[in-house]
Amino acid sequence: xxxxxxxxxxxxxxxxxxxxxxxxxxxxxxxxxxxxxxxxxxxxxxxxxxxxxxxxxxxxxxxxxxxxxxxxxxxxxxxxxxxxxxxxxxxxxxxxxxxxxxxxxxxxxxxxxxxxxxxxxxxxxxxxxxxxxxxxxxxxxxxxxxxxxxxxxxxxxxxxxxxxxxxxxxxxxxxxxxxxxxxxxxxxxxxxxxxxxxxxxxxxxxxxxxxxxxxxxxxxxxxxxxxxxxxxxxxxxxxx
Amino acid sequence: xxxxxxxxxxxxxxxxxxxxxxxxxxxxxxxxxxxxxxxxxxxxxxxxxxxxxxxxxxxxxxxxxxxxxxxxxxxxxxxx
Numbered sequence: 001x002x003x004x005x006x007x008x009x010x011x012x013x014x015x016x017x018x019x020x021x022x023x024x025x026x027x028x029x030x031x032x033x034x035x036x037x038x039x040x041x042x043x044x045x046x047x048x049x050x051x052x053x054x055x056x057x058x059x060x061x062x063x064x065x066x067x068x069x070x071x072x073x074x075x076x077x078x079x080x081x082x083x084x085x086x087x088x089x090x091x092x093x094x095x096x097x098x099x100x101x102x103x104x105x106x107x108x109x110x111x112x113x114x115x116x117x118x119x120x121x122x123x124x125x126x127x128x129x130x131x132x133x134x135x136x137x138x139x140x141x142x143x144x145x146x147x148x149x150x151x152x153x154x155x156x157x158x159x160x161x162x163x164x165x166x167x168x169x170x171x172x173x174x175x176x177x178x179x180x181x182x183x184x185x186x187x188x189x190x191x192x193x194x195x196x197x198x199x200x201x202x203x204x205x206x207x208x209x210x211x212x213x214x215x216x217x218x219x220x221x222x223x224x225x226x227x228x229x230x231x232x233x234x235x236x237x238x239x240x
Numbered sequence: 241x242x243x244x245x246x247x248x249x250x251x252x253x254x255x256x257x258x259x260x261x262x263x264x265x266x267x268x269x270x271x272x273x274x275x276x277x278x279x280x281x282x283x284x285x286x287x288x289x290x291x292x293x294x295x296x297x298x299x300x301x302x303x304x305x306x307x308x309x310x311x312x313x314x315x316x317x318x319x320x
Contacts, residue, residue: 019312026305031297034304039295048304055308074285077292078254085256158254158281160289168290175290193257194291200252201259222251226287 004028007072008162014062022059029073030055033080040084040195050083061156070159073169082154085197167233178228186221189214243269243276250277250284 007028013021033054038047054076058065065075168175182190192198192206204214246269249262258266269277 019309022312023305023309026308030300030305032293034300035295035297036292038298044301048300051300052304052308052311056311059312071289074289077289078285081288081292157278158285160282160286164286165289168286168293172290172293176294179290179294190291193252193255194288195295197256199257199259203257218252218257219248222287223248225290226251226283229287229290 006162008066008069011058011062011072012066014059015066022055022062025058025072026055029076033076036077036080037084040081040197041087046087047084050080050087054080054083065156068156068159069161070156071162071165073162073165074159075156078154078159081194089197164233168229171232174232175229178232179225182221182224186217186224189217190221190225193218243274243280246277247280250280251287254281254284254288 005024007025010021010025010028014025030051034047034051037050037054038044041047041050057079058072058076065072188207189203192203193200198206200215200218201211203209203218204211207214246262246266249258249266252258253263253266266277270281
């Protein structure tokens with residue numbers, strides 16, 4: 001059985017301007033990155049454009065990323081989510097076209113926006129239905145409160161190491177099974193945060209629930225997922 | 241010692257789901273180089289990764305890769 005090079009090995013080659021290595025990284029990671037972005041944007045054209053931007057950004061930041069030794073898979077998923085949420089939150093029009101014109105990629109900040117076609121906010125945390133449904137464009141206005149880490153402020157120093165992500169990948173099925181067991185109110189709130197990019201105050205409006213209840217649901221949800229992940233990956237810390 | 245009140249917030253902060261003072265406090269701790277907060281944010285990113293892996297993978301159109309590589313080669317040889 002031939003052994004594939006690790007993502008970080010490929011990244012090191014990309015940092016030396018090896019376009020073929022970027023192609024290999026794309027082949028390996030594009031399906032999961034695109035799957036996530038399509039799940040959020042529910043538009044093939046928007047997700048494909050955003051996918052290209054993410055990999056172009058990877059090309060541009062490869063040197064620094066490679067030096068830091070953090071997980072390229074984690075970088076891709078985190079940045080992809082940010083990019084898709086950015087589009088969803090109304091920073092740039094969604095093409096929504098089948099015949100996509102040649103893309104002009106902005107190599108600096110990924111300012112993105114999109115409108116969202118969805119008939120239902122309910123996406124399963126695991127095993128979702130992806131639906132290109134009715135054209136119900138939906139814009140989410142930026143919420144109140146203090147600033148979360150935005151795309152342009154996210155530090156790759158916050159990313160896990162490759163071995164931590166490898167462990168998650170090895171046990172992904174089991175982890176998804178565990179996440180699937182989240183109680184419904186917590187799952188609903190978490191889905192809106194993860195895949196719609198809503199803040200707790202916005203989730204409260206969306207669900208018609210008190211803010212305090214939503215905050216409790218979100219905290220309980222992430223605590224649950226965190227503990228399950230630690231248990232399944234065997235990284236239970238003594239202070240928990 | 242000053243981080244205990246932030247324990248349940250790291251994942252939500254990375255998700256951008258927090259409004260209010262918790263977000264400010266966490267950002268301040270990170271800006272000051274708090275090692276506990278940095279370790280917890282890195283761990284929280286694992287949870288974000290796991291949640292981000294929930295949707296099914298999907299195949300984009302092959303033109304996306306073609307255009308990506310074309311953009312890169314154009315960047316590499318602008319004077320060609």
